[in-house]
Amino acid sequence: MDSAPATMKLESSWVQDKLFLGMTWNDYLRSQFTKFNAVVAIILLVGIPVIIYRLVFGLGPSTNLSDNNPWGIWIGFDMLCGVALAAGGFVIGTAVHIFGMKEYSFLFRPAVLTGFLGYLFAIIALTFDLGRYYRLPYPMFVSWGVTSVLFLVAWHVALYLSCQFVEWCPAIFEWLNMKKARKIFIKATLGATIFGVCLSMLHQSALGSIFLLMPEKLHPLWYSDYIPLFFFMSAVVGGIAMTIMESSLSHRIFSKQIKNHDPEHLDRVTLGLGKAASVTLFAYFFMKVIGLAHGNTWAYLDSSYGYLYLVEVLGFVLAPALIFMYAVQNNLVNWVRNCAIFTVLGIIFNRLNHSIIAFNWHLPLDERYYPHWMEVVLSVTVITIGILTFQWIMNRMPILYEHPDYEPENH
Amino acid sequence: MDTSRRDFIRVLTGLGVTASLGGVGAARADSGLLPGYPNQFGVLVDTTVCIGCRRCEWACKEWNKLPNQKTLREYERDQSVFQKIRRTHDDTYTVVNRFENPRDASKPIYVKKQCMHCYEPGCASSCFVKAFTKRPIGPVTYDASLCVGCRYCMAACPFDIPAYQYYNPWTPEVTKCTFCFDRISLEGQIPACVSICPVETMTFGKRTELIDLARKKIRDNPGRYVNHVYGENEVGGTSWLYLSAVPFEKIGFRTDLGNVPIPTMSKPFLSLVSPVFIVVPALAMGFYSFKKRRDQIEKDELKKALEKKEAK
Numbered sequence: 125m126d127s128a129p130a131t132m133k134l135e136s137s138w139v140q141d142k143l144f145l146g147m148t149w150n151d152y153l154r155s156q157f158t159k160f161n162a163v164v165a166i167i168l169l170v171g172i173p174v175i176i177y178r179l180v181f182g183l184g185p186s187t188n189l190s191d192n193n194p195w196g197i198w199i200g201f202d203m204l205c206g207v208a209l210a211a212g213g214f215v216i217g218t219a220v221h222i223f224g225m226k227e228y229s230f231l232f233r234p235a236v237l238t239g240f241l242g243y244l245f246a247i248i249a250l251t252f253d254l255g256r257y258y259r260l261p262y263p264m265f266v267s268w269g270v271t272s273v274l275f276l277v278a279w280h281v282a283l284y285l286s287c288q289f290v291e292w293c294p295a296i297f298e299w300l301n302m303k304k305a306r307k308i309f310i311k312a313t314l315g316a317t318i319f320g321v322c323l324s325m326l327h328q329s330a331l332g333s334i335f336l337l338m339p340e341k342l343h344p345l346w347y348s349d350y351i352p353l354f355f356f357m358s359a360v361v362g363g364i365a366m367t368i369m370e371s372s373l374s375h376r377i378f379s380k381q382i383k384n385h386d387p388e389h390l391d392r393v394t395l396g397l398g399k400a401a402s403v404t405l406f407a408y409f410f411m412k413v414i415g416l417a418h419g420n421t422w423a424y425l426d427s428s429y430g431y432l433y434l435v436e437v438l439g440f441v442l443a444p445a446l447i448f449m450y451a452v453q454n455n456l457v458n459w460v461r462n463c464a465i466f467t468v469l470g471i472i473f474n475r476l477n478h479s480i481i482a483f484n485w486h487l488p489l490d491e492r493y494y495p496h497w498m499e500v501v502l503s504v505t506v507i508t509i510g511i512l513t514f515q516w517i518m519n520r521m522p523i524l525y526e527h528p529d530y531e532p533e534n535h
Numbered sequence: 536m537d538t539s540r541r542d543f544i545r546v547l548t549g550l551g552v553t554a555s556l557g558g559v560g561a562a563r564a565d566s567g568l569l570p571g572y573p574n575q576f577g578v579l580v581d582t583t584v585c586i587g588c589r590r591c592e593w594a595c596k597e598w599n600k601l602p603n604q605k606t607l608r609e610y611e612r613d614q615s616v617f618q619k620i621r622r623t624h625d626d627t628y629t630v631v632n633r634f635e636n637p638r639d640a641s642k643p644i645y646v647k648k649q650c651m652h653c654y655e656p657g658c659a660s661s662c663f664v665k666a667f668t669k670r671p672i673g674p675v676t677y678d679a680s681l682c683v684g685c686r687y688c689m690a691a692c693p694f695d696i697p698a699y700q701y702y703n704p705w706t707p708e709v710t711k712c713t714f715c716f717d718r719i720s721l722e723g724q725i726p727a728c729v730s731i732c733p734v735e736t737m738t739f740g741k742r743t744e745l746i747d748l749a750r751k752k753i754r755d756n757p758g759r760y761v762n763h764v765y766g767e768n769e770v771g772g773t774s775w776l777y778l779s780a781v782p783f784e785k786i787g788f789r790t791d792l793g794n795v796p797i798p799t800m801s802k803p804f805l806s807l808v809s810p811v812f813i814v815v816p817a818l819a820m821g822f823y824s825f826k827k828r829r830d831q832i833e834k835d836e837l838k839k840a841l842e843k844k845e846a847k
Contacts, residue, residue: 182704191624194686222819224826255684255699255707267664267681273801274687275663276808318819322812329804335693336800337657340792353803437842 142299145519171201174498178252186498193484193493195253200479201501204331205472207281208355209243211363212370213288217317233295233368233523234374237514238263240288243281245510273333280327287320298530299521306530328359335354335478338434343482345424345433346385348415357408364401364470366465368394382525391457398460401467402406402448409441421496429482436477440470562817571654575673575776577742578729579749580647582786583759585736587617587645589630591728595649597717599725602626620787625646628712629728634786644779646786647728647736650675650696650712651766652774657797658711661691665845666709673774674714675743679739682709693770693792714774745776752778771796 144152178186189196216235219225249444263269290312297306332355335342348354375382375390390423416422424430444467451459478495517523522530565826589610596604603626605613617633631648636644656675659667666681677697684707689697700707715726725739738745749764764765766773770792777788783788 142696180700180704182707183699184701184704187701189686189699189701191622191689193694194689218819222822222826224823224830253685255686256705257684258684262683263663267666269665271660271798272663273804274661274685274688314823318816321819322815325815326811327810331793333801334687337661337797338620339800340693340789341690349803354806357783438624449732472587506725531690 142238142520152437164512165274166496167505167508171501171508173500175252175505178498178502183253183255183457184251186496186502188493188496188499190491190493192487192491195479195483196493197476197480197495197503198253200247200476202399202506203246203253204475204479205240205332206246206249208328208359208362208471208475209366209386209468210239211324211328211359212367213237213239213319213363214362215363216283216367217291218321221314221317222321228526231367231371231393233292234370235363236288236291237286237295237517237523238366238370239363240285240292241510241514243285243288245513247281247285249503249506250507256323260288273330273336277330277334280323282321284323284327287316287323290316291320295523297445298527301529303530324359325356329353329356331355332478338483341484341486342478343424343485344419344421345416345429346478346482348419350415350418352407353411357404357411358471358474361401361404361408361467364397364404365464365467365471368397368401368461369468372461374518374524378524381518381531388448390472394457394460395455398448399452401407401464402445402452405441405445405448405467409445412437412441429485432481433475435471435475438471440467444470472489551595551669569791571772572669572671573743575671576714576739576743577652577673577745577776578726579738579776580743581738581741581752581776582644582646582780583732583778583780585645585647586632587633587643587733588733589631590614590731590733591647591737592627592631593628594727595712595729596627598718599628599713601628617643621648622698623650623696623711624698624707625710627698628710631789635734637781637785644731644776644781644786648787648789649728649775650714651694651769652714654772654774654798655770655798656797657691657770658691658697659687660801661687661799663687670716672719674716674719675711676713676716677709677711679706679708684709693797695790702781705768708806742774742776749776750779771799820840 138478140146140148145155147155149416183189187196187198211480212235216228216231219234220229251260253262253337259266263275269275290309293309294306294313297303329352332351335347335351371390372394372496375385375387379385415427425434447458447463447466450456451463484492539744589609591608593605593607595601620632621627621630622764624628629647631645631647634644634646636642652669652675654669654674656669658665659665659669659675663685664681664683666678670676684699686699686709688709689695689699697709697711699709708809712737715728718724718726719739729737729739738748738771740748745766746767749767753760753762753764760780761780763779764782765779765788766775771794777783779788780784782790
């Protein structure tokens with residue numbers, strides 16, 4: 125969507141300028157009738173009543189959760205996958221602000237925004253899963269269960285959300301034209317990034333460590349002393365893959381925003397990310413093999429769960445590592461992009477294996493969990509609202525492009 | 536966990552103070568190796584005695600005022616429930632299950648199931664608001680006024696005991712056996728299920744004495760029991776103990792749990808938290824300074840080169 129002509133800007137009020145993209149109310153409303161928004165409207169029409177139904181009637185009627193299966197897709201997909209795939213902000217932040225890889229710096233803002241919203245909506249989805257969601261701040265302010273890995277997750281996710289907000293603030297203040305506030309937050313970026321790295325390392329691995337308490341429920345092929353490391357490494361992969369996906373999509377969808385768009389630069393950077401993904405995937409694959417040796421669980425490979433494990437590790441870890449390598453060596457940018465999608469699916473598969481598919485594997489089939497349709501609808505609705513928020517911000521704030529009135533950030 | 540004594544020792548160990556105290560060398564051992572509260576109560580369940588009358592189920596519901604209560608006669612008569620292996624739910628803190636007896640098909644084995652009240656409970660260590668407490672006299676109790684409803688305790692319990700009030704939309708609680716904490720806190724009182732049992736399947740007492748009793752029973756009745764007291768060492772030891780005539784996996788017990796307490800599993804990870812906050816920022820600042828200096832040198836050299844050119 126274009127910004128309004130300059131003549132009109134002078135007359136328009138702040139609300140029109142900042143919220144309605146410089147259009148009048150009627151024009152703005154008319155511009156919202158798109159095919160994309162029609163799909164969104166249908167999802168929300170079904171989804172919002174489902175959310176209300178969950179809140180009013182409780183978990184029993186709206187989910188397939190049971191005493192044997194206390195966690196479903198709201199934890200396994202929304203929380204575990206959401207947080208792992210939102211690691212882009214921390215990965216790109218480390219590369220740009222700590223290692224000083226300047227050619228990736230234009231990816232920093234979109235990655236931080238994706239990360240921030242990813243975490244925010246993972247938490248929103250989580251609240252629907254909590255029996256007493258109105259007590260969400262209890263681990264912070266009421267009672268500290270310091271022996272719990274979940275306590276660490278709760279604190280770190282909350283702190284990390286604040287870190288990412290700090291990193292995102294310069295864009296907000298550029299949008300609102302508040303120069304002094306922007307300067308303060310630019311200065312805070314390095315500190316927030318370093319703090320964010322510590323928090324990310326710990327809570328990404330902590331999400332895996334949750335399962336350390338369940339050696340008798342999680343299949344031995346997935347249960348490992350190395351779970352924390354596996355979750356951290358795969359989150360780095362997820363962050364890189366999501367950045368590749370997100371940057372190629374946004375540069376297509378919001379291409380009008382970028383005046384001096386240089387597709388070659390984006391391609392070069394995408395290849396660089398593909399290389400990083402390949403290296404990390406190889407390291408992750410070898411760690412997985414070491415995990416098998418360490419747990420001495422080779423014998424399980426020749427079973428139905430073993431084949432599933434092999435599909436995950438060979439199909440979704442080793443194969444993308446090789447494809448990324450081949451694509452980078454031969455400058456096949458589109459291969460890198462498609463392989464990123466494949467890798468993201470692999471991460472989702474991995475998280476669902478831990479939380480649902482290989483979880484409670486000892487129970488007979490009729491006592492196992494599969495999601496209720498309302499659980500699926502609620503997840504889709506929360507993601508849709510997340511995408512809407514992303515789009516709303518992208519259309520208003522200088523995320524993809526540098527604001528013409530400001531010099532690039534330096535610390 | 537209400538482990539002020541252990542926390543004290545843990546803090547001392549953490550500060551490295553114990554070494555200087557001399558004499559208390561034993562306290563330097565990891566808290567996981569401590570034998571648990573010395574005076575805790577326990578119950579020894581002799582599954583070779585139980586007749587499956589289900590009176591304990593009735594008494595439990597009666598004492599804890601649980602929903603869906605029926606008359607005692609109905610409990611005794613209704614044999615149909617034995618067709619399925621049952622577990623605890625939000626309206627049932629304890630169930631009796633029936634298993635085929637591989638030794639004598641005409642004498643099925645009845646096994647009561649309830650919270651085992653672990654020495655080092657997985658539920659307590661998993662709870663991020665500390666809603667569970669291991670009481671010095673044995674019971675693991677739950678405080679609903681803190682519970683957020685994440686249900687991690689249910690996932691972390693190796694015995695699949697905690698249940699949830701899924702159909703309570705506003706104030707759902709986790710439910711589980713309380714070991715009749717309110718009763719046994721009083722002198723001379725015993726749990727409701729133990730007191731109603733007509734055949735003395737269960738013996739309530741000091742856990743250390745119950746271990747002795749169990750060993751004595753095994754010794755004095757050759758061939759009657761397998762030589763194992765379930766709960767003596769499982770997941771670090773539990774307050775409730777079981778004797779059986781057949782291998783425990785044949786009567787619904789998991790024998791693959793090991794003897795390591797569940798909380799121990801996540802300890803190595805949790806011990807990494809503070810080091811990460813010290814080491815990672817130091818490394819990151821190191822990298823950053825290195826990069827900054829490299830950039831500065833590059834800039835200076837460029838400047839010098841340009842000045843040289845101009846001077847020419």
